Amino acid sequence: MPPSPARAVPVAALAAALALTATGCGGGSATGSSAGSPTTLTYWASNQGTSLENDKQVLEPELKKFEQQTGIKVTLEVVPWSDLLNRILAATASGQGPDVLNIGNSWSASLQATGALLPFDDATFAKVGGRDRFLPATLASAGAPGKDPAAVPLYSMAYGLYYNKKLFQAAGIDHPPASWEELVADGRKLTTGGRYGIAIEGGNVSENVHHAFTLGKQHGADFFDAGGHPQFDSPAAVAAVQSYVDLIGADHIAAPGNAEYANNQSVTDFATGKAAMLMWQAAGASLKSHGMDQADYGVAPVPAPAAATGTQQTSSMVAGINLAVFRNSHNLDGACKFTAFMTGAEEQKTLNKAYGSIPPVKDAGADPAFATPELQTLSDVLAHRAQPLPQVAAESQFETLVGTAVKNLLAAAAAGKPVTADTVKAELAKAQQQMPAN
Incomplete structure (x- = not known):
């Protein structure tokens, strides 16, 4: 509302x-x-x-x-x-x-x-x-x-899941995904003939850290402890980041070229039908500028894993x-x-x-x-399903370092390299080591 x-x-x-x-x-x-x-x-x-x-x-x-x-x-x-x-x-x-x-x-x-x-x-x-x-x-x-x-x-603003109604209908999907598992399954159905299920902005450090934070909340991760100390490589944080990287890697529902996107190309791909879903902040004005009619897309909260409860149902940063x-x-x-x-x-x-x-x-x-x-939809997300990014003095360094770590992992996945939990943990640990002393 x-x-x-x-x-x-x-x-x-x-x-x-x-x-x-x-x-x-x-x-x-x-x-x-x-x-x-x-x-x-x-x-x-x-x-x-x-x-x-x-x-x-x-x-x-x-x-x-x-x-x-x-x-x-x-x-x-x-x-x-x-x-x-x-x-x-x-x-x-x-x-x-x-x-x-x-x-x-x-x-x-x-x-x-x-x-x-x-x-x-x-x-x-x-x-x-x-x-x-x-x-x-x-x-x-x-x-x-x-x-x-x-x-x-x-x-x-708040993040929403934008979905192409015509492409969903053609794939026999009658509603937006209600869980992360459904998002991946729908994405596989929608990935066909040179079109992908979802578009992401993998070269954009800010986009990467925003999704890492939201998915982290969905997995129960906090990137800082109560004392403001970084804990980037916790098991929950690793699982969250891997689920995002897997969109290009293991799940193959985002184009490998998305790993280099950094200038709103993912919005263009969604608006032109090259991708059926998009996770974005208040994309309506940009989609209109690309000639996409608002009747052609719907917006839903970014879904959490099916087992998520409470704050794990977070679907956006504030x-x-x-x-x-x-x-x-x-x-x-x-x-x-x-x-x-x-x-x-x-x-x-x-x-x-x-x-x-x-x-x-x-x-x-x-x-x-x-x-x-x-x-x-976005107002409701902002009011009920959004959490502020960590309000700590080193937040800007957190954004840069974790966002860059995700960028590196997406680039590896796009190159066909296996990205395992150990790979993700190592990259996040390296980011944590570069954080300034508390």
């Missing part, structure tokens, strides 16, 4: 948030090393659309609207995902960065640990409309437990994009106004409609535009 409707924030309250005094978000005006003035802001946006140019087409009219309301001009740079984390880490180390930026929500705790991001304490939340406006699941991926969030949710403010911004007051604007109900409707994502703000999610079958 879609996010629960909530009482809208009064217009006066949002107007007040957009008319902050010079004290800024954090209770004081910062004079960091970023160049600028109280009438300018720099904003690094992540690539959410079909291209960097598409993002500019979506965002620039909205930034002009903000300038008209506040007198603050925003200089926009859309940063590709392949560069974004490294750019942010360089900025946190040097102190030279934008005023406001998008971050992958799973990076929140890692970037929070650098001390470079402005904490959203109760007073700061009050200035951007209030903490209670945001869906609880999205705030769980905004920083380490017990600490003030390092960012606020901007776009929310996916999404957060909006953060650099603590040393030259214009904290303007940055706070911009945060209030971007998370305001009307702007949330505009932006999430454009990107096919789910508003993390309750007073926007009740819009009928977010009641499509796709987004209803």
